[in-house]
Amino acid sequence: MSKASGTDSTLQAAPDPLAPAVILVSPQLAMNIGTTARAMANCGLHDLRIVNPKPKWPNELSRRASSGADEILAAARICASTSEAIADLNRVYATTGRTRRMTKRIVTPRAAALEAREAHGKGERVGFLFGPERTGLENDDLALADALTSVPLNPAFASLNLAQSVLLIGYEWFQAGDETPSSRLASGDAKPASKQELENFFLHLERELDHCGFLRVADKRPTMVRNIRNIFQRAAMTEQEVRTLHGVVAELVRGPRDGVRS
Amino acid sequence: MSKASGTDSTLQAAPDPLAPAVILVSPQLAMNIGTTARAMANCGLHDLRIVNPKPKWPNELSRRASSGADEILAAARICASTSEAIADLNRVYATTGRTRRMTKRIVTPRAAALEAREAHGKGERVGFLFGPERTGLENDDLALADALTSVPLNPAFASLNLAQSVLLIGYEWFQAGDETPSSRLASGDAKPASKQELENFFLHLERELDHCGFLRVADKRPTMVRNIRNIFQRAAMTEQEVRTLHGVVAELVRGPRDGVRS
Numbered sequence: 298m299s300k301a302s303g304t305d306s307t308l309q310a311a312p313d314p315l316a317p318a319v320i321l322v323s324p325q326l327a328m329n330i331g332t333t334a335r336a337m338a339n340c341g342l343h344d345l346r347i348v349n350p351k352p353k354w355p356n357e358l359s360r361r362a363s364s365g366a367d368e369i370l371a372a373a374r375i376c377a378s379t380s381e382a383i384a385d386l387n388r389v390y391a392t393t394g395r396t397r398r399m400t401k402r403i404v405t406p407r408a409a410a411l412e413a414r415e416a417h418g419k420g421e422r423v424g425f426l427f428g429p430e431r432t433g434l435e436n437d438d439l440a441l442a443d444a445l446t447s448v449p450l451n452p453a454f455a456s457l458n459l460a461q462s463v464l465l466i467g468y469e470w471f472q473a474g475d476e477t478p479s480s481r482l483a484s485g486d487a488k489p490a491s492k493q494e495l496e497n498f499f500l501h502l503e504r505e506l507d508h509c510g511f512l513r514v515a516d517k518r519p520t521m522v523r524n525i526r527n528i529f530q531r532a533a534m535t536e537q538e539v540r541t542l543h544g545v546v547a548e549l550v551r552g553p554r555d556g557v558r559s
Numbered sequence: 560m561s562k563a564s565g566t567d568s569t570l571q572a573a574p575d576p577l578a579p580a581v582i583l584v585s586p587q588l589a590m591n592i593g594t595t596a597r598a599m600a601n602c603g604l605h606d607l608r609i610v611n612p613k614p615k616w617p618n619e620l621s622r623r624a625s626s627g628a629d630e631i632l633a634a635a636r637i638c639a640s641t642s643e644a645i646a647d648l649n650r651v652y653a654t655t656g657r658t659r660r661m662t663k664r665i666v667t668p669r670a671a672a673l674e675a676r677e678a679h680g681k682g683e684r685v686g687f688l689f690g691p692e693r694t695g696l697e698n699d700d701l702a703l704a705d706a707l708t709s710v711p712l713n714p715a716f717a718s719l720n721l722a723q724s725v726l727l728i729g730y731e732w733f734q735a736g737d738e739t740p741s742s743r744l745a746s747g748d749a750k751p752a753s754k755q756e757l758e759n760f761f762l763h764l765e766r767e768l769d770h771c772g773f774l775r776v777a778d779k780r781p782t783m784v785r786n787i788r789n790i791f792q793r794a795a796m797t798e799q800e801v802r803t804l805h806g807v808v809a810e811l812v813r814g815p816r817d818g819v820r821s
Binding site for chain 2: 335336338339340341364365366398399400401402403404405407408444445448449450451454455456457458461464465468471472475477478479480481482483484485487533534535538
């Protein structure tokens with residue numbers, strides 16, 4: 298999550314030439330153009346178009362703020378109008394934080410991302426429009442879009458900065474095409490323990506617990522054994538972890554070694 | 560999506576006292592504490608805990624960067640250790656960008672958010688741990704967590720800043736409890752047209768098209784009529800829009816008024 302961690306620059310994801318375009322309409326801060334480029338790179342997007350920027354934007358401030366996403370800035374297309382910027386696209390979503398007096402389909406970023414993936418699968422080009430920081434998109438720009446998209450957030454504090462809006466849209470685009478399992482056991486090279494290995498450990502532990510008297514009440518023994526087995530069962534251990542626990546039990550039984558204070 | 564748009568400060572969402580805590584471990588930049596508070600406010604989170612910050616942090620720079628989320632900073636708890644910061648929580652997720660040599664369940668932010676909502680529903684307190692900007696969390700901190708969570712992003716450019724990581728986790732938390740329909744027609748007070756109103760328009764249009772000769776080839780007429788009806792059917796019009804189109808057709812038929820050049 299930190300600046301450097303997680304990035305593996307040897308993993309050159311081949312840029313998808315049909316990935317959605319990000320269109321910034323009249324951005325007001327050079328830095329936000331850079332942080333937008335960074336957010337795009339995070340999400341596998343690269344096609345940046347800027348409508349009506351100030352002269353010589355993106356500039357050095359944009360570049361520094363991009364944290365290495367320079368290529369996106371260098372390739373950014375400068376356009377005189379929104380119409381020009383979207384001319385080659387097949388489907389356009391306009392991001393907006395406000396309810397507008399306009400009859401238009403409005404979708405969540407998640408739904409927009411799924412639709413965009415579907416269109417992408419048919420070879421269509423998709424774009425997302427983002428308005429100026431202070432005012433958002435104007436109604437004439439919204440009218441050019443197929444649908445509006447608005448991020449559901451705390452209505453009492455919905456203020457997102459431009460790059461954060463781009464990040465959330467790009468994040469949903471990336472998730473919609475990502476196959477990371479929602480839950481898995483990260484264990485490096487470690488192999489999960491077999492049921493036999495687990496059973497051997499349970500027998501070892503219970504033998505020692507019988508021996509020290511912990512399971513001495515015959516009535517309660519079956520329940521206690523089940524409860525203890527359940528604890529370790531839930532831990533979903535690796536082979537190595539089961540070996541470690543065998544050692545833990547053996548050493549506890551042995552008691553202090555010479556030179557180790559109890 | 561812009562700074563101001565979308566925020567309605569009259570909508571005082573009652574802060575949920577059991578909402579997940581955000582724990583920043585040894586943050587390195589005062590500004591990031593502020594932008595984290597802003598991201599938290601966006602997502603309805605308010606319980607910020609900071610482990611081992613520099614003296615007098617959060618400071619004025621943090622406050623300015625929070626864009627109004629001052630209350631979160633003012634209420635932030637400063638803790639000497641991660642253990643202290645999580646002592647009252649029932650379930651902790653550690654965010655990490657790197658694959659670690661550790662046997663631990665790793666979940667996507669989306670799955671973590673669903674689990675957190677479920678725990679929250681049972682009255683449990685959940686927390687999310689975030690590490691220092693440059694290095695991420697250390698293994699001793701990861702070992703305190705129930706599971707790891709990592710944001711699936713472009714592996715060749717996974718560098719997220721701290722507040723962006725918090726935003727993505729908080730965003731998923733918010734979405735997991737949000738009931739915004741994934742797609743709807745935003746139409747203000749406008750009522751959708753009834754099928755009868757649509758049919759009346761179709762008949763009006765087709766009458767005029769017959770009249771002007773557009774539908775003169777009898778063989779092709781049924782297909783052309785169907786195609787034209789489909790176009791307007793897909794547009795999911797309001798009553799007002801249908802009235803507008805009646806006017807459009809009538810005026811096209813009438814031709815130029817006096818004083819209007821063709």
